[in-house]
Amino acid sequence: MNNFPHLFEPIEIGKTTVKNRIFMPPISTNMADKGYVTDDLVAHYSARAKGGVGLIVTEVVTVEPTYVYLPGDMSIYDDSFIPGWKKLVDGVHQYGTKILAQLFHPAYMAFPVPGTPQLIAPSCVGPYYAQSAPRPATIEELHTIVDQFGQAAHRVQIAGGDGVEIQCAHAHGLLGGFLTPLYNKRTDEYGGSLDGRLRLCLEVIASVRKYCGDDFIIDVRISGDEYSEGGLTLNDQIYVCKQLEKAGVDFIHVSGGNTIKRGSSMPAPGTSPAPHAHSSEEIKKHVNIPVATVARINEPWIAEELIANEKCDMCMIGRPNLCDSEFANKAFEGKVDDIRPCIGCGRCLTGIMMGKRISCTVNPSVEDDTIAPAETKKxxxxxxxxxxxxxxxxxxxxxxxxxxxxxxxxxxxxxxxxxxxxxxxxxxxxxxxxxxx
Ligand SMILES: Cc1cc2nc3c(=O)[nH]c(=O)nc-3n(C[C@H](O)[C@H](O)[C@H](O)COP(=O)(O)O)c2cc1C
Ligand code: SF4
Missing domain, CATH: 3.40.50.720 (NAD(P)-binding Rossmann-like Domain)
Structure with missing residues (x-):
């Protein structure tokens, strides 16, 4: 018996069994090449799978070619991306780990790559890199994008992937922006009430199911609470999660906060562990599908307690898995003192937002943990x-x-x-x- 029986108990996600409750949330690495999977990406994710993670949600994967989120993003907007994805999926599957692609449309948060057309958004409200106001997406464009999400998911499925995550958290990207009253000021069927703002997300879920069928995991990432005046509240999100469950979503990934209050979605050093667990705990009481929490779950005992105390069903453990790709195996073997500790410093994030490849203050070998033996011993x-x-x-x-x-x-x-x-x-x-x- 290991020291963390709840953490290492397998879990049913839709029709799939995942070997443990340590899931890796999306962490952008900037290691793709013009959207294509590289050998470095395969090595990076395979190392985390080898390290014992039960399920990996990849970093953002864009579903159409016009807008780029980061210069080194992954994409899957046509069939030419499928062979690379197959390598990635096979690399992860060889260790019994499941893999989902985080499907994403950056919308008003697109990187200012020269030549990018005016950014689209729910409404003329846009933050971030945008140097000029975005324009509201037309209804026709939204219909096209909904279909692009379905097609992108189908390519993940053809490559052997286990499912997709639909990113609606943090008021981030197109779907996150539509859900939050902070950015969605529309008065058509995609705005106004919470049902209106949720519509785009539900259409995307229906599109993915249409293309991929039932035996394919769909999870939705939300902020349980945006912690912002005028933003989404926990009460809103309990309602949203009930609708997601009805729409056939297999699990809910509860984050928190938004990019307006950066520290809320990306908790800094010194922040309490699992700051969104009160939301996942409450949401869990209202749905019958598994619920995950995320952020600052830096030590295995914290994850064990969260699950044992019914705050969540799975723990999304992000930066700690960057910092030590063997986090899960070391936890399983009880070698907790051997886990290279993540200090929450945020260097990994700052770098990628500037377009650099992923790096880590504590783990210089973050891209690839293999240390080759020297040819000549000295x-x-x-x-x-x-x-x-x-x-x-x-x-x-x-x-x-x-x-x-x-x-x-x-x-x-x-x-x-x-x-x-x-x-x-x-x-x-x-x-x-x-x-x-
Ligand atoms: C370097 C970096 C890249 C990230 N990239 C993404 C991303 O592509 N999509 C996303 O939804 N969240 C992204 N996040 C947020 C993480 O998924 C997670 O919510 C956050 O890191 C808090 O969890 P942690 O403390 O376990 O790392 C990123 C975070 C970091 C540090
Ligand atoms: S750079 Fe800092 S926050 Fe990011 S994984 Fe490394 S130690 Fe953790």
């Missing part, structure tokens, strides 16, 4: 026992060198010890402790 002297010295010593040793690490003071950790002193920075102690170990 004696290596590392001078300085701060985080850089400790990492250098660790990697050199992993490569097979004979390593000596020297530190002039009587303790390791360097300036990280000072950095951990301010309020909300205690988590840095975890890194020091891990690295010393």
């Amino acid at each position: 004696k290596v002297l590392v001078i300085g026992g701060g985080p850089a010295g400790m990492e250098a010593a660790y990697v050199a040793k992993k490569r097979g060198h004979e390593v000596v690490l020297c530190e002039k003071s009587n303790e390791l950790g360097g300036q990280l010890r000072l950095a951990a002193v301010p309020i909300a920075k205690q988590e840095l102690c975890k890194v020091i402790k891990f690295m010393i170990r």
Whole structure:
């Protein structure tokens, strides 16, 4: 028996059995090439699957060619993308992990790639990179986009993927924007009431079911509460989830907040673990499909408690799986002190928003955790026992060198010890402790 019996209990999602409750939420990496899956992407996701995650929701995957979310996004807007997706799916499936594509239309949050036409939005309200106001999408365009979502899902299915996530959280992208009263000021059938604002999402779900049938997972990502004046509330979202269940959705992924209040959807260091679990707990009482929570579930015991205490059925664990691709296996084996700790610093996010490839403050090998053995073994002297010295010593040793690490003071950790002193920075102690170990 492992230490986390709830976390490692299999779960039925629609007609699919997932081996455990550690799911990986979408984390953009900027590693695709003109939308196509690269070998680096296959290696990145396969490493997380090998590391024991039960189900991976990929980063955003755009469903049409006009608007790009990030320069290194994945896409699946025509059949030429299917072979790459097959490689990705096969890479993940070889470890018994399920994979869903997060289907997305960036709308008014598209990256300002030169030549991009005026951005579309629910209404003439737009934030973010947009240098000029977006225009409201026409009803005809919406019908086309609904069909594009269905076709994109079908390509994921042809490639062997297990399903898709429909991103409606964080007032983000087209569907998130339509759902929230903050951005949707329409007075036609796609606006006005909550039913009107939800319509586009329900049409997308129907389109995916039409193309892919019942034996294909659909989940919807929502913000349980936007925590914003005039935004979606938990009460709204309980109603939304009941409609999603009726529409045949297989599980609900409850995040929180929005991109207007960035810290609400992307909790910072020092924020409490699982800040949206009160929403998933409440939503769980009103639907009969599984419900996931996300954010800052940085240690296995937190996930175990959340599930055991009925706050959620699954835990979406994002940045910790970036920081340590073996998070799940180490948890299963009870080697929790070996888990490389995520400190919530947000460097991973800042980089990708600037169009750079994914990186991590604590895990320099985030793209690919394999450390190749050196051809020639040497004696290596590392001078300085701060985080850089400790990492250098660790990697050199992993490569097979004979390593000596020297530190002039009587303790390791360097300036990280000072950095951990301010309020909300205690988590840095975890890194020091891990690295010393
Ligand atoms: C680098 C990075 C990229 C992200 N990319 C996406 C994305 O493509 N789609 C999405 O819905 N959320 C995205 N998110 C949000 C995560 O899915 C998740 O909600 C957030 O990281 C909080 O969970 P965590 O603390 O477990 O990482 C991203 C977050 C980070 C840090
Ligand atoms: S960069 Fe920071 S927040 Fe992102 S995974 Fe690494 S430690 Fe966590």
